[in-house]
Structure formats: C-alpha cells, structure tokens
Amino acid sequence: MKSFLFTGMFVLLLCSCGSPEPVAQADVEGVWKGGIVIAGNTLDITIQLSRTDSTLAGSIEIPMQNVRGLELVGLDARGDSVFFSLPSGLGRADFLGTVNGDSMSGAFVQSGYTGTFTLFRTARELPLNVPTGEEVLIPGDDCELAGTLDLPQGEPPYPCVFLLTGSGPQDRDEYVMGFPVFAVLSGYLTGAGLAVLRCDDRGVGGSTGGMEAFSDSVLLYEANLMLDFLQQDERIDPSRIGVLGHSEGSNTAFALAAGRPSEIAFVVSMAGPALDGYTTILAQQGEILRTQGFPEEEITRRQAVQTEIMDAVLAGADSTELASILDMQIRSEFVGLTEEELAAMGDVEGQIRMMVSQAMQQVTSDWFRSFLVNDPALSINRVTCPVLVLSGGKDIQVPGELNLPHMENALEGNPDHETVVFEDANHLFQRSVTGAVEEYATLEPEFIEGFQEAVTDWIRERVI
Numbered sequence: 001m002k003s004f005l006f007t008g009m010f011v012l013l014l015c016s017c018g019s020p021e022p023v024a025q026a027d028v029e030g031v032w033k034g035g036i037v038i039a040g041n042t043l044d045i046t047i048q049l050s051r052t053d054s055t056l057a058g059s060i061e062i063p064m065q066n067v068r069g070l071e072l073v074g075l076d077a078r079g080d081s082v083f084f085s086l087p088s089g090l091g092r093a094d095f096l097g098t099v100n101g102d103s104m105s106g107a108f109v110q111s112g113y114t115g116t117f118t119l120f121r122t123a124r125e126l127p128l129n130v131p132t133g134e135e136v137l138i139p140g141d142d143c144e145l146a147g148t149l150d151l152p153q154g155e156p157p158y159p160c161v162f163l164l165t166g167s168g169p170q171d172r173d174e175y176v177m178g179f180p181v182f183a184v185l186s187g188y189l190t191g192a193g194l195a196v197l198r199c200d201d202r203g204v205g206g207s208t209g210g211m212e213a214f215s216d217s218v219l220l221y222e223a224n225l226m227l228d229f230l231q232q233d234e235r236i237d238p239s240r241i242g243v244l245g246h247s248e249g250s251n252t253a254f255a256l257a258a259g260r261p262s263e264i265a266f267v268v269s270m271a272g273p274a275l276d277g278y279t280t281i282l283a284q285q286g287e288i289l290r291t292q293g294f295p296e297e298e299i300t301r302r303q304a305v306q307t308e309i310m311d312a313v314l315a316g317a318d319s320t321e322l323a324s325i326l327d328m329q330i331r332s333e334f335v336g337l338t339e340e341e342l343a344a345m346g347d348v349e350g351q352i353r354m355m356v357s358q359a360m361q362q363v364t365s366d367w368f369r370s371f372l373v374n375d376p377a378l379s380i381n382r383v384t385c386p387v388l389v390l391s392g393g394k395d396i397q398v399p400g401e402l403n404l405p406h407m408e409n410a411l412e413g414n415p416d417h418e419t420v421v422f423e424d425a426n427h428l429f430q431r432s433v434t435g436a437v438e439e440y441a442t443l444e445p446e447f448i449e450g451f452q453e454a455v456t457d458w459i460r461e462r463v464i
Contacts, residue, residue, distance in 0.1 A: 026077035026099045028056070030124040036108070038115030039341065044178075044441055047084075047119060048126050049075070058084065063178030063441035082106075133190075135206075138199065138229045143209025145225060147172050147199030150190040151235065159240035159463040160195035161268070162226045164219075166247030167371075171205045172198040174246065177441040179428055181246065184445070188452040193464055195236055197226060215366040216374050219252045220259075227256065227263065240463040242266035242385075244455075247273075247398060247427065251376045258382035266386045266462050268455060271427050273398045274380060274407035277371035278310055280398065287396035291436040305329045310372055313363055326359045327352065380410035387417040388458045390451075392425030394435030418458065422448050 032047045046061040058072040076083045082097045082104060097106030102121040107114065133150035152158055163182050165174045173180035186196040202209030202222065223243070231238045242265045245253030250272020257264040273280045282303055289299045309325050330352055334342070342348060362368055380387075389407055391400035400421060411417040426432035428440060431448040 025051075025054075026080055026082055028077045028082050028099055028104070030121045031126060032104055032119040033122050034104075034117065034119035036115055036117045045117075045119075047072070049077075050126055061178070064438070066175065066177060068175060133186075133196075136197070136199075136229070137206075138225050140209070140222070140225050143202045143222070144207060145199040145202070145209075145222060146206025147197060147226075148186075149233075150186050150196045152190050152193045152195060154193065156235035157237035157240075158195040158235060159193070159242075159265075159459075160197065160230055160236045161189060161242045161244050161266075161459065162197040162199075162223075162230060164223055164243060164245040164249030164252050165201060166249050166271075169204045169211075170201050172200045174198075176428055179430065179440065179443075179445040181428055184447065185244075185452065185455070189456060189459075192456040192460060194456075194459065197230060199226060213366050215370040216251065216255075217370070218367075219248075220255050223252050223256045224260075227260070231263070238263070240265050242268065242459065242463065244268035244270060245272060246270040248371070251374060251379070254376055254379040254383055257385055258379040261382075261384050264385050266388070266459060267383060268388045268390065268459070269407075270390045270455075271392060271395055271398045271429070272376070272389070272403075272407075274376055274403045274410055276373060276375045278314075278373070280403075281310065281372075282306060283399055283402050284397050287399055287435075288437060291396060291434050292438075302329075302332075305332070309363060313369055314372060319360065319364065322363055323356055323360055326356045326363070330355050330359070377406060377410040380407065381413065383411075383414060385416075386462050387411060387414055388455070389417065389419040390429070390455070391419065391421045392427060392429055392432070392435070393421055393423035394425060394432045395427045396435045397427040397437070416462075420454050422451060424448060425451065 028049045029051055030049065032049065033045075035042045035044045044063055046063075047058060048061075049056065049058040051057075056075040056077055058075050059068075060070045060072060061068040062070075072084045074084070077099070080099050082099055094108055096108065097104045097117065097119075104119040104121075105117060107116050133148040136147050136149050138145040138147065163174070163186065165182070170176075173183035175181070175183075182198045186198055189196050199222075200207040202214075202218070203211050227241065227243075230236045230241050241263070243253040243256060245251065245268070247270070250269040253267050253269065254272070257267045275283075285303055285306055286299050289302060294302075305325070305328070309322070309329070312322055312325060334348065334352075389404070389411070391398075391404055393400060404419065404421075408419065422429060424431050425448045426435045426440065426443075427437075429447050429451045430440065430443045430445075432439060432443065
C-alpha cells in the first residue's frame with residue numbers, strides 16, 4: 001500500500017470552525033487510540049489529553065512515523081465537540097471531532113485533503129513518565145551523550161551491558177514504530193541483576209553533536225565514550241562490562257570488542273548483519289518488496305536502479321549525476337498510481353523534488369559510503385570474548401538465511417559463541433505474521449516469548 005499523504009512527519013491542526021460555545025466541558029481526558037483514514041489509507045495514532053483547572057493539554061503519537069510526544073496546542077473541548085491545533089510542515093490541518101462517551105470521531109482537512117478519524121478511549125489516567133534510572137551526561141570532543149543508567153538491586157559493583165542502537169537517529173529507548181525496544185529490554189535486564197546504560201544518539205534527545213561527518217567511525221567513537229564512562233563508575237565492575245548492538249549497532253559492538261579485546265566481557269548481536277552494507281541493502285530491498293507483493297521482474301528492476309546508485313556513490317559520481325539517477329528512481333514509484341491518487345497528492349513535481357533532495361542527503365553522506373564498504377566479518381572474526389547471535393526467522397531487514405552462514409563462518413575460531421533463532425520474530429523481535437516493516441506498528445510493543453529470557457540467561461551465565 002502506497003502512502004502518498006503521510007510521507008513526512010504528519011501533524012494535525014484542529015480548529016473550532018466557528019462552533020458556538022457550549023456551556024459544559026466535554027469529557028476528553030485520557031488516552032485515545034484509533035486512526036485517520038484518507039483516500040483509503042489508514043494511519044494509526046494515539047492522543048493523550050489532560051486538563052488542569054480549565055486548561056486542556058495534549059500530545060499525539062504516530063507509531064508508523066516514529067513520532068511520539070508531539071505537543072498539541074490551542075485545544076478546546078466543550079459540549080460534545082473537541083478541537084486541536086498544531087503547526088505542520090505539510091500544511092495546516094483542521095480537525096473537528098465529536099465525543100460520545102469513550103469514542104471520538106469526526107473529519108479534518110489538511111492542505112485540501114479531506115479525511116475522517118475515529119478514536120476510542122483506552123484509559124482515563126495518563127501513563128506516568130517517570131525516569132527509571134539515573135540521568136547521565138558523557139562528554140566527548142565534539143558531542144555530549146545523554147543517557148540513562150539503570151542499576152539493579154543489591155550491592156555494587158554490578159555487571160553491566162550497554163546498548164547500541166540501529167541505523168538512523170535513535171533515542172535511548174530505541175523507539176521504533178510504537179515499540180520502545182531498548183526501554184523494555186533494559187527493564188528486564190536490570191530486574192535480572194544487570195546494570196544497563198543506553199544513550200540518545202548524537203543530535204537526538206538530550207545528546208548534542210553534529211551529523212555533518214557522521215560515519216561508522218563516529219558510531220565507534222561514541223561506543224568508546226560509553227565504555228570509558230562505565231569503567232570510571234565505581235559501582236560498575238570493569239571486568240564484567242559487555243555490549244549489545246541492534247542491527248547496525250551490532251557492527252559497532254563487534255568493532256569495539258575487536259579493538260579493545262581485554263575490556264569487553266561479552267557481545268550480544270541482535271539482528272546484526274555479517275555482510276557488507278552493499279549486499280545488505282540489496283537483500284533488504286528485495287525482501288521488503290516481496291512482502292509488499294511486487295513481482296520478481298519488478299524487484300529485479302528496482303535492485304538494478306539501487307545498484308546503479310550505490311556504484312555511482314562508490315565511483316565518486318558528482319551530485320548532478322546522483323540527482324538524475326534518484327529522480328528516475330523516484331518517478332518510477334508513481335507509475336502505478338491512479339489518476340485519483342495522483343490528484344490527491346496535489347503538487348506531484350514538488351513532492352518529487354523534495355524526495356530527491358532528502359535522498360541526496362543520505363547517498364552523499366559519509367555514513368552511506370562507509371556503510372556500503374564496511375564488512376562486519378573483518379571485526380567479527382577478531383572477537384575473542386563470548387558472543388550471542390540473535391536472529392528473527394521473519395526478519396526482512398537482516399535476513400538470517402543470508403547472514404547467519406557468514407556469521408557462523410566469521411565466529412568459527414571463537415570457542416564461546418551461540419546462535420539463537422526465533423522463527424516467528426521480525427527485526428525488532430516481535431512475534432510477527434509477515435515480517436514486513438509496515439507491520440511493526442500494528443503489533444504489540446513487546447518481545448516474542450522467550451527472547452528476553454534467552455538474552456538474560458546467556459549473559460548471567462558468563463558474568464554472574
């Protein structure tokens with residue numbers, strides 16, 4: 001399913017539309033979950049509303065777009081009507097709803113697009129947002145990492161594991177489409193007697209630092225900062241510090257352990273690749289397109305275009321050539337749309353220009369070039385500490401069928417390594433139906449049965 005309206009950060013603007021002022025205030029406090037429907041597409045949202053005296057406040061969460069805590073302003077709820085306001089880079093949206101007990105529904109207009117929404121109150125009390133651990137700041141040469149250090153019960157010094165996020169800007173919770181992966185995992189590990197450190201990526205949350213020269217070496221630098229910080233904390237046993245990396249974070253974890261072999265007690269690779277980025281991107285693209293129902297000939301065509309882009313980057317193509325290739329690729333995505341869908345998009349050429357510009361930022365970055373040529377196996381086969389490899393049988397981002405043989409080969413000389421495959425798990429280790437990325441937001445924000453126990457038991461056997 002192509003989503004042609006919500007391609008960026010979707011925000012809502014709700015206004016009163018001249019509604020007469022009722023006497024009573026509408027009962028809208030609590031957590032409301034549901035979706036927006038426009039042109040046949042549905043976008044799941046969660047809205048939290050609270051009232052202090054006569055002031056109404058609220059926020060919105062859009063799991064599919066990794067958006068949470070987006071503040072709603074200018075809220076008003078009187079009689080059976082409710083209104084919200086929020087600025088939007090995609091154009092103002094007017095959103096008018098009617099409350100009927102624990103349901104809320106209505107219509108909205110955004111930049112000429114019209115749609116409907118339906119929400120249901122799932123709780124009257126808002127969830128408490130209380131930090132579970134210590135807030136920490138880790139200074140570096142060109143950044144400062146903000147994070148949370150969760151400490152277990154009992155007497156220090158504690159064994160510890162620090163968590164490295166996957167690709168893209170991530171906060172310390174590694175919040176992915178409604179699932180705070182690292183926050184959930186950290187709580188379980190801490191309950192099992194392990195200290196856990198997790199940090200916002202540079203430029204995200206409370207962390208500072210620019211992304212101008214972002215690359216795999218920058219990720220490794222930040223992992224070294226986290227390790228140094230833990231070694232200086234007297235409550236942490238420096239001989240029992242390990243690292244867990246998710247997806248691309250696994251590459252960084254292996255590189256760190258290879259470079260500082262006597263200082264890392266164990267490595268946990270959570271859906272980590274064992275192949276270079278060039279191969280990984282093509283494999284990922286193919287699997288994603290198959291879950292979306294594309295025929296093999298179309299998949300082959302798109303992979304050929306992707307190959308052309310990557311080859312051009314590695315060959316040092318200039319920005320004009322890269323932009324031309326990207327423009328051709330992006331235009332091909334619009335070929336199958338109906339006239340109605342194209343009309344609903346409004347300024348198609350403007351959107352294409354915006355998408356080309358966004359893609360150019362990625363393919364011309366230091367990170368993209370380094371990711372293409374980075375071969376994790378060169379670090380993996382140098383790691384001497386115990387290694388746990390975790391793979392999801394329905395992971396289409398790092399397919400186990402392709403990666404695990406190479407991972408096993410790279411770990412062949414390591415006497416203490418173990419591989420555990422969760423057959424029904426996706427890339428986030430949720431119980432999955434298809435493994436599709438679009439499915440992440442529709443699943444329960446929890447790990448598949450046995451996952452957390454497998455991680456915890458394996459670590460405890462080696463450090464407790």
